[in-house]
Amino acid sequence: MSMGIGCIYGSHRVLEPKGILPQPALKLDNTMKVYDNEVLIDVSTLNIDSASYTQIRAACGGNAAKMKAMILSIVAERGKMQNPVTGSGGMLVGTVREIGSAYPNKKLHVGDRIATLVSLSLTPLKLNAIKHLDPDHDQIEVDAQAILFESGIFAAIPTDLPEKLALAALDVAGAPAQVDRLVREGDTVCIIGGGGKSGVLCCYQAMKNVGPYGKVIVVEYSEANAKRISDMKLATHVIVADATNAIDVYRKVIAITGQRGCDVTINNVNVPNTEMTSILITKGQGLIYFFSMATSFTKAALGAEGVGKDIELIVGNGYAKGHSDLTLNILRESAEIRGLFEKIYV
Numbered sequence: 001m002s003m004g005i006g007c008i009y010g011s012h013r014v015l016e017p018k019g020i021l022p023q024p025a026l027k028l029d030n031t032m033k034v035y036d037n038e039v040l041i042d043v044s045t046l047n048i049d050s051a052s053y054t055q056i057r058a059a060c061g062g063n064a065a066k067m068k069a070m071i072l073s074i075v076a077e078r079g080k081m082q083n084p085v086t087g088s089g090g091m092l093v094g095t096v097r098e099i100g101s102a103y104p105n106k107k108l109h110v111g112d113r114i115a116t117l118v119s120l121s122l123t124p125l126k127l128n129a130i131k132h133l134d135p136d137h138d139q140i141e142v143d144a145q146a147i148l149f150e151s152g153i154f155a156a157i158p159t160d161l162p163e164k165l166a167l168a169a170l171d172v173a174g175a176p177a178q179v180d181r182l183v184r185e186g187d188t189v190c191i192i193g194g195g196g197k198s199g200v201l202c203c204y205q206a207m208k209n210v211g212p213y214g215k216v217i218v219v220e221y222s223e224a225n226a227k228r229i230s231d232m233k234l235a236t237h238v239i240v241a242d243a244t245n246a247i248d249v250y251r252k253v254i255a256i257t258g259q260r261g262c263d264v265t266i267n268n269v270n271v272p273n274t275e276m277t278s279i280l281i282t283k284g285q286g287l288i289y290f291f292s293m294a295t296s297f298t299k300a301a302l303g304a305e306g307v308g309k310d311i312e313l314i315v316g317n318g319y320a321k322g323h324s325d326l327t328l329n330i331l332r333e334s335a336e337i338r339g340l341f342e343k344i345y346v
Contacts (some may be wrong), residue, residue: 002261003100004036006149007149009021010122022123022169023121026078027101030124030147032126036100036103037176041095041096041147043142044142046144047093048120055086056071080121080124083113086120088287090120091115091119091170093167095111095112096112111340113157114154115157116157118149128142128144135265159217165186165341170317173328174319175198176204177322177327178266182289183214186210186213186214188210188257191206191261192243192249193219193220194225195226203235206233206266207234216235217257219239219252219277224262235260249277262288262334263283264289265288269292276307284309285311287311288311291316
């Protein structure tokens with residue numbers, strides 16, 4: 001029997017509270033029976049976003065069994081994988097099992113391997129079991145099913161790249177794509193948290209965009225990650241510092257840029273309280289892109305006002321047109337970045 005046509009944005013799946021969209025909802029209907037304009041996916045891997053996974057790991061003391069139990073309980077309670085502390089989700093990889101009769105994208109077929117490019121925080125998910133979880137890696141292997149709404153974007157898994165490699169890159173595809181939009185030739189750019197997954201991709205794109213006369217400054221907490229950035233020549237300057245210490249980072253960045261500061265700052269840090277650091281190091285009428293889901297946009301907006309900085313603040317929308325192709329192409333262009341990602345994620 002047909003389930004009928006659901007809302008293009010998935011509001012028909014919201015159980016609580018009624019009248020809002022799936023992302024801010026507290027609970028979704030995760031019944032795995034498709035409406036005519038939905039897709040049913042057999043899920044093999046969840047890529048929990050970095051801010052969420054870091055919080056879960058800390059709350060569970062790095063214990064894998066406790067982390068599994070916490071993730072299972074979140075999905076059981078909410079009908080989706082949305083961390084109640086960070087509010088964020090992640091993304092998934094799976095195989096298309098069923099396509100509703102009125103689903104408009106005729107290029108999608110049963111049996112296709114796809115990665116969803118919409119957040120798990122709005123995706124109805126039925127999590128039967130977690131097959132494998134490593135506290136140090138945010139990709140978990142699962143027995144699960146999920147629903148993709150008509151408005152939900154996705155990417156076909158490329159045949160020339162290992163699946164887990166592609167998933168790792170697609171999880172943060174919005175970041176380097178936004179860097180490509182925002183960074184101009186000759187700019188001075190600071191990437192806070194430049195040694196992580198999104199940071200490395202942003203560094204590559206920023207170096208490409210600023211050209212020979214620009215600067216790319218990386219602020220990285222981990223000495224090992226900082227050395228990796230230097231060795232791979234993904235920045236012109238690397239600072240080892242704690243990004244939550246705004247004054248310390250400000251002094252170290254200004255020593256490179258002069259009082260003018262940076263044209264563009266990209267914040268990829270997966271811990272809270274780095275907003276003021278980003279603001280202090282950015283020039284008046286400069287621009288900050290907060291990709292991190294650990295960002296408090298209240299702190300950022302009021303903090304900029306409080307220090308008299310007229311700065312454009314951009315929320316880290318993980319979607320930018322063409323972002324999946326641009327990001328996968330970085331892995332194709334850079335043997336070093338591909339090798340690094342394969343070492344960590346494959």
